[in-house]
Amino acid sequence: MKNPLSKHGPSVLVAAVVLSMTAVAGAQTAVEQSSDWKAANEAVGQFKRGHADLLKWEAANGAEAPKDAAAATGFPVPSLEVATRLAWRPHLELQKVLPRLGEANVDRIVQGRWQEVDARHQRRIEGVDEVFEVAAEARRAWLRAVAAKQSVRLQRASLEAAEAATELGRRMVKVGNWSAYQQSRVELGLASERRALQQATVAARQAERTLLHTLQLNGVHERLALPDTLPDLPKRTLSPAELNTELAEIQAQLPRVEQWKAEANFGQALASRDATLSVARGLRDDVMAQRNLIVDESVLQYNGMLKSVWELLTEVQAHAQAQRETIDAVRDYWLADTDLMWVLQGGEPTAFVSPGGAAGGEAAAAGH
Known part of the structure; x- marks a missing residue:
């Protein structure tokens, strides 16, 4: 997912907190002589332009959270297109169906342009329904795995900031400028961040295992x-009128009872897609824009010694939480879009995605 304001990536935001620790460590005497948090912030003054130089230092010295070396060397599944083709491969019965669909239609399916596949193939080619079902399962598993990985990266950055602030607080307690009571709240925050990272890591590993199982690569690759x-979210989606035309085409290929089911499923799938898209766009375009503005202003106030490092940390963590919510919302949109495409090919999802609901993950997974 493209970051609407990429300069607010995890490493850049955490730098304002983490590098304050670097400055303090490099100017220990100045910190120990400080009478309050403002004096501690003055240690940053050893950099000519304050955090502007600190951020440059961070970029030059590798601010990104350490990548998972095992995952980085794993079997590559870089896109939905690759995941779909890999999912078809172990289904030997589909190796006769795909050639009959033709290369152009296969390309349309892997690229997510299912509405461009002639609905009449449902009657003409036996096994086409399984082609779409397997593709839908692969898309869902891949989307969940990538979203979970992205959330771990953000949570790791948030923990890094909490660790830096906690260490700074411990030093302030040591020189008598910060009470044990005040520090206890920071320590609890650090424990919460560590717990959140553990939970996110477990969730990401489970999502990866599910994808391995869906692609039938478990036992072959770890x-x-x-x-x-x-x-990223699409710039344009098909309108209800366009989708209704597609619905009519698929209904014409189905028995009467199945036509009614398709219409009912279409209504739920369309409502889910529109709701998840609205939430995702709102988070990406509105909430994140405000969070970016707040962080920018907080950094300026911190540089001007109007905010403490812990107040800045609070804003950075709130920004990270908004990013995680945006990731979940974008994931939910793509899951809902997959359900809608599948319904328009005669599929019958057993659960539909609700914005921020479990159906975006566990509930939908249980249904397929």
Whole structure:
């Protein structure tokens, strides 16, 4: 997923907190002579332009959270297209169906342009329904795995900031400028961040295992090399009128009872797609824009010694939480879009995605 304001990536935001620790460590005497948190911040003054130089130092010295070496060397599944083709491969019965669909239609399916596949193939070619079902399962598993990986990366950055702030607090306690009571709250925050990272890591590993199982690569490969971000939201989606035309085409290929089911499923799938898209765009375009503005202003106030490092940390962590919510929302949109495409090919999802709901992950997974 493209970051709407890439300068607010995890490493850049954490730098404002982490590098304050670097400055303090490099100017220990100045910190120990400080009478309050403002004096501690003055240690940053050893850099000519304050955090502007600190951020440059961070970029030059590798601010990104350490990557998972095992995952980086895993079997590459860089896109939805690759995941779909890999999912078809072990299904030997589909190796006769795909050639009959033709290369052009196969390309349309892997690229997510299912509505461009002639619905009449449902009657003409036996096994086409399984082609779409397997593709839908692969898309869902890949989306969840990539989103989970992206969330771990953000959580790791948030923990790094909490660790730096906690260490700074311990030093302030040591020189008598910070009470044990005040530090206890920071320590609890650090424990919470560590717990959150553990939970996110476990969730990401489970999602990766599910993808391995879906692609039938378990037992062959231990890890997968996945992209760092989800695909961005589409600039344009098919309108209800266009989708209704597609619905009519698929209904014409189905028995009467199945036509009614398709219409009912279409209504739920369309509502889910529209709701998840609205939430995802709102988070990406509105909430994140405000969070970016708040962080920018907080850094300026911190540089001007109007905010403490712990107040800045609070804003950085709130920004990271908003990013995680945005990731989940974008994932939910793509899951809902997959369900809608599948319904328009005669598929019957047993659960539909609700914004921020479990159906975006566990519930939908249980249904397929």
